Amino acid sequence: MTSPGDASLPWAAPAQRAVTGWRLALRSRNRSRGGSPGAPESLVAGPDRGLDRDPDRTPRLRVTGRTARRETRRRAPWALWVPGAVAALFLLLPLVGLLVRAPWSGLPDLITEHSVREALLLSLETATAATVLSLVFGIPLAWLLARTRFPGRSLLRALVTLPLVLPPVVGGVALLLALGRRGIVGQHLDDWFGITLPFTTAGVVIAQTFVAMPFLVVSVEGALNSADRRFEDAAATLGAGPWTTFRRVTVPLVAPAVAAGAALCWARALGEFGATITFAGNFPGTTTTMPLAVYLALETDADAAIALSLVLLAVCVAVLLALRARWFPGARRLLRSRSSRPTPVTVGPEGGLG
Amino acid sequence: MTAGTPNTTPADPADPADPADPAAGWSAPAAETSGLDARVTVRRGQFVLAVDVQVARGETVAVLGRSGAGKSTLLRTLAGLLPLDEGRITLAGQVLDDPAQRRFVPSERRPVGVVFQDYLLFPHLRARDNVAFGVRARLGQGRRHARDRADSWLERFGIGELGDRRPGALSGGQSQRVALARALATEPRLLLLDEPLAALDSATRGEVRAFLRTVLPTLSAPVLIVTHDPTDAEVLADRTIAFEAGQVVARA
Numbered sequence: 001m002t003s004p005g006d007a008s009l010p011w012a013a014p015a016q017r018a019v020t021g022w023r024l025a026l027r028s029r030n031r032s033r034g035g036s037p038g039a040p041e042s043l044v045a046g047p048d049r050g051l052d053r054d055p056d057r058t059p060r061l062r063v064t065g066r067t068a069r070r071e072t073r074r075r076a077p078w079a080l081w082v083p084g085a086v087a088a089l090f091l092l093l094p095l096v097g098l099l100v101r102a103p104w105s106g107l108p109d110l111i112t113e114h115s116v117r118e119a120l121l122l123s124l125e126t127a128t129a130a131t132v133l134s135l136v137f138g139i140p141l142a143w144l145l146a147r148t149r150f151p152g153r154s155l156l157r158a159l160v161t162l163p164l165v166l167p168p169v170v171g172g173v174a175l176l177l178a179l180g181r182r183g184i185v186g187q188h189l190d191d192w193f194g195i196t197l198p199f200t201t202a203g204v205v206i207a208q209t210f211v212a213m214p215f216l217v218v219s220v221e222g223a224l225n226s227a228d229r230r231f232e233d234a235a236a237t238l239g240a241g242p243w244t245t246f247r248r249v250t251v252p253l254v255a256p257a258v259a260a261g262a263a264l265c266w267a268r269a270l271g272e273f274g275a276t277i278t279f280a281g282n283f284p285g286t287t288t289t290m291p292l293a294v295y296l297a298l299e300t301d302a303d304a305a306i307a308l309s310l311v312l313l314a315v316c317v318a319v320l321l322a323l324r325a326r327w328f329p330g331a332r333r334l335l336r337s338r339s340s341r342p343t344p345v346t347v348g349p350e351g352g353l354g
Numbered sequence: 355m356t357a358g359t360p361n362t363t364p365a366d367p368a369d370p371a372d373p374a375d376p377a378a379g380w381s382a383p384a385a386e387t388s389g390l391d392a393r394v395t396v397r398r399g400q401f402v403l404a405v406d407v408q409v410a411r412g413e414t415v416a417v418l419g420r421s422g423a424g425k426s427t428l429l430r431t432l433a434g435l436l437p438l439d440e441g442r443i444t445l446a447g448q449v450l451d452d453p454a455q456r457r458f459v460p461s462e463r464r465p466v467g468v469v470f471q472d473y474l475l476f477p478h479l480r481a482r483d484n485v486a487f488g489v490r491a492r493l494g495q496g497r498r499h500a501r502d503r504a505d506s507w508l509e510r511f512g513i514g515e516l517g518d519r520r521p522g523a524l525s526g527g528q529s530q531r532v533a534l535a536r537a538l539a540t541e542p543r544l545l546l547l548d549e550p551l552a553a554l555d556s557a558t559r560g561e562v563r564a565f566l567r568t569v570l571p572t573l574s575a576p577v578l579i580v581t582h583d584p585t586d587a588e589v590l591a592d593r594t595i596a597f598e599a600g601q602v603v604a605r606a
Contacts, residue, residue, distance in 0.1 A: 233435050234474040237460035239492025239540055248487070252478040 029322040095313075102310055103303040110307035118285055120295040121197065124200065126289060127269035129215075130208035134265050139258065143246065145217070146224035146324060157221075164214045171210055174279025179279075203280035204287050210271035215268055219261030223254040263323045267316055386536035388446050389413070389576045390544050395432050396424075400547065403600040409544075409576035416587035418580045419597030425580040428597075429546050432578065433468050437462050446543045462491070467542030467575075471549040471586035473533040475521035482517035482531045488540035507535040511569075531565065538573070542584040548578045553588055566590055 066306040103110065110116065117143040145149075147159050163171055179197045189195040197203045231253060235245040251258070273291040282296070290312050297305040377585040389410040395584065396403045402422035409415045419425050430436035432443060434450065437458055443451040450459045452587070467488075475484050485504035489495050495503065507529040507530060508514045521529060537545060550566060551559050568578055581587050587594045 019380070086463035229475075230470065231471060231476060232472055233433075233461070233477075235436065235487070235491070237433050237464075237466060237468040238536065239462050241462050241489070241491075244491055249476060252476075255478070 039083040045094070092214075098306060098313070100311055103307050106303060107307055107310070108302055110310055110350065112303075115284060115293070116304075116311070118262075118310060119288050119290050119308070120315075120337050122201070122285070123270055123290040123312075124290065126204045126208055127266050127272075129205045130212055130269040131262055131266040133205065133209045134216045135258070135262060136212040136259075138213045138265075139220055140222035140252065142217045142224060143250070146221045150163040163211055164218070168272065168274025168276075169212055169278050172275035174209060174269055175279040179203075187208060193284060197285065198279055199281040199287060201286050203275055203279075205288060207275040207279040208272045211272050211275050212265040216261035219257050219264065220254060223257030224250070227253050260325060263320060266319065270312070272318065358407070363550040363596055369516055371483070387605055390443075390445050390578070391473070392428075392432060392443045393441040394428055394438060394443070396431060396436065397439050398427075401600060405595075405597065405600070405602050407595060409578055411576055412571075413593070414570050414577040414579065414591045416581055416593050416594045418581060418584060418587045418593035420582055422599075423597040425582075425597055426548065429468070429548055429578070429580050432546060433466050434459060434464045434542065463567040465541070465543040466546060467537030467540055467544070468550065469530070469533045469537050470552060472553050473521070473529045475524075475529055475532055477521050479520075480517065481513070481519050481524065482514060482523065484521065484532055485536045485539050490541045503539060504535070507539050508532070511565075511596050525558070526554045527562050527565075530554070530562050532576060534566075534569070544573050545573060545577045547577065548589075549581055551581070551583065559606050563589060 013085065065102060141160065145153065145160070163227060168233050179189070181187065181190055183198060189197070197206055227250070231249055232245050235249045240248065270289075271291055272289070273295065276289060277288065278293055282288050282292050288296070290308060294305050294308045294312070297308055364523055369573065390408065392405075392407045393491060394403060394405050394407070397435050401424070405424070405428060406413070407417070407428065417425050417428060427436065431438055431451065438451045439452050440453060441451075442454070448459075449457050450454070450464055451457065455506045475481070476487065478488065480499055481584075485507055486497070486500035488504050489500035490497065493500075501509075505514065505517055508531075509557075511534065513531050513535075516524065516528060516532070519528075521532070534547075551562055555561055563586065570590060579587070581590075581591055584594075594604075594606050595602055596606075
C-alpha cells in the first residue's frame with residue numbers, strides 16, 4: 001500500500017505536467033508548420049529585392065537567420081531526444097491510462113453524487129482559503145527575505161522552503177505536535193480561546209497552507225530579487241514611503257510571479273493529501289477533500305476513484321489554462337504587440353509554469 | 355578635460371550673478387539660502403567623491419564627466435538615495451543631510467525631483483498615472499485631482515493625448531517628457547536630470563534638447579544636469595562643473 005505522503009504528490013504534479021506537455025506539443029507543431037512558410041517567405045523576398053535597396057530594411061537576412069537557427073535545432077543528438085521522448089511518454093502515459101479506463105458512460109452519475117460534490121466543494125474552498133492565507137502572509141515574508149538584512153536570514157530562508165522537500169506526512173505530524181490539542185501552541189488555543197484545529201475544516205486549510213505557501217514565497221522572492229530596484233528608488237523620489245512603494249510599485253511589478261506562485265500554491269493545496277489526513281483526518285463533509293475521497297474510493301469502487309480523479313484533473317487544467325491566458329508568457333507576448341495593452345514587466349524567474 | 359564655456363553658448367544665461375564676478379570665477383557661486391548648497395564626501399572602497407556644488411534658484415548647472423567620475427553618486431546623495439559620509443546638503447535653507455549632526459532626510463521627504471537616465475516610468479501605470487503617482491504621494495492629493503494635475507502637465511508638454519498610453523507604447527522623446535512632467539508635478543525645489551539625452555537616438559536628441567532648452571529656463575527651482583556630453587552641458591546649462599575621479603577639475 002502506498003503511504004499517504006507519496007500519494008499526495010501525483011495528483012498535483014501530472015496535472016501541471018499535462019498542461020506543459022500540451023503546450024510543448026502545440027509549440028512544436030507551430031514551429032514545424034512555420035517551417036514551410038519559411039521557404040515561400042524567402043522566395044517572396046526575391047521579387048521584393050529590386051525594391052529593397054534601402055539598407056535599413058533587410059527582411060531577407062532576418063528570414064535566413066531564422067531558418068538557419070531552426071535547422072540547427074532540428075539536428076538534436078539522439079542521445080538527448082531518445083531519453084527526452086521516453087520521459088515525455090512516461091509523464092503522459094498515466095494520464096492516457098486515466099482517460100482510457102474512465103467509465104465514461106457512468107460518469108455523469110458518479111460525479112453528480114452528493115459525496116463527490118461535497119468533497120469537490122470542500123477541496124475548492126479549502127485550497128482557495130489556503131492560497132489567500134499564503135498570499136496575505138507569504139508576500140510579506142518573501143519581501144522580508146528579499147529586501148531586508150537581518151541575522152539568521154539565510155537560515156530562515158532554508159527553513160521556509162523546508163516544507164517543499166519535507167514529506168507531507170511529517171508535516172502533518174509536526175502540525176499535530178504544534179497545533180494539536182496537546183501541542184505546544186494548540187493546548188493554549190484550546191484552554192484560552194476554545195479553538196481546536198485538528199480534525200476540522202480549519203485544520204485542512206492549515207495543513208494545506210503549511211505545504212503550499214513555500215511555493216508562493218519562493219516564486220515571489222525570486223522575482224523580487226531580480227526585479228529592477230531602481231523603480232523603488234524612483235517611487236521614493238516621488239514622495240512614496242516604503243508602504244506606498246510596496247503596494248503601488250513593488251507588488252504590481254512582480255504581479256506575474258505572484259500569479260504564477262498563487263497558481264502553483266493553489267494546485268499544491270488542491271492535491272494535498274499527507275498532511276491533511278494526518279492533521280485533519282478523514283471526515284466526510286468536514287475534512288474529506290478530493291484527494292482523500294479518491295483514496296477512499298480506490299479501496300471500494302475503482303470506477304468512482306477514476307471519476308473523481310478526472311474531475312480533479314479537469315479542475316486543475318481549467319484553472320491553469322485560465323490563468324495562463326492572462327498572465328503567462330505566451331499570452332503576454334501576444335499582448336506586447338498591442339500598444340494599448342499593459343507592457344510586460346521584465347521579471348526573472350516566474351515559477352515553473354511560465 | 356574641457357569644461358565648456360557656457361557664456362559663449364546660444365543658451366544665454368539670464369542669471370546676472372554669473373558674469374558679475376568674472377575674476378572670482380568659480381570660487382564665488384551664488385549660494386543663497388534659496389538654492390542648493392552641497393558639500394559632498396562619499397567613500398566607496400578606493401573611490402572617494404569629494405565635491406562642492408552650489409546651484410542658485412532659477413539656475414541650471416551641468417555636472418560634466420566621464421562614467422566613473424562620480425556624477426551619478428552625487429546625484430544619488432542629493433536625491434537622498436545615498437547618505438553622505440561627510441559634508442552637508444542644504445536646500446532652500448533646509449538641511450537635508452548632515453552626518454555630523456546625525457541628520458538625514460529620506461528620499462520620500464525631500465522636495466527633490468529626479469528624471470532618471472532611462473526614465474524609470476512605472477511600466478504598469480499609464481502615462482497619466484505615472485505623473486499622478488507623485489502628486490498623490492508627495493502632495494497628498496486625491497486620485498481625481500492628481501489625475502487632473504497630471505493631465506495639465508502632459509498638456510503643457512504637448513503630449514496631452516498620450517495620457518492613456520503605457521510607457522512601453524511611448525517613444526524615447528515622449529517618455530522623457532512624461533518623466534519630466536512626473537518629476538515637476540511634485541513641485542520640487544530642486545530638479546535633477548541624469549543624462550537626459552543619453553538614452554535617445556540622434557534624431558530625437560535634437561528635439562528633446564530643444565524642448566529642455568525651452569522648459570528649464572522657466573523653472574524657479576535650481577536644476578542640476580548630469581551629463582558626459584560637453585555639447586549638452588553647453589546648450590542646456592548656465593554653468594558647468596567638470597568632474598574627474600571624484601574631484602572637481604574645472605568650473606566655468
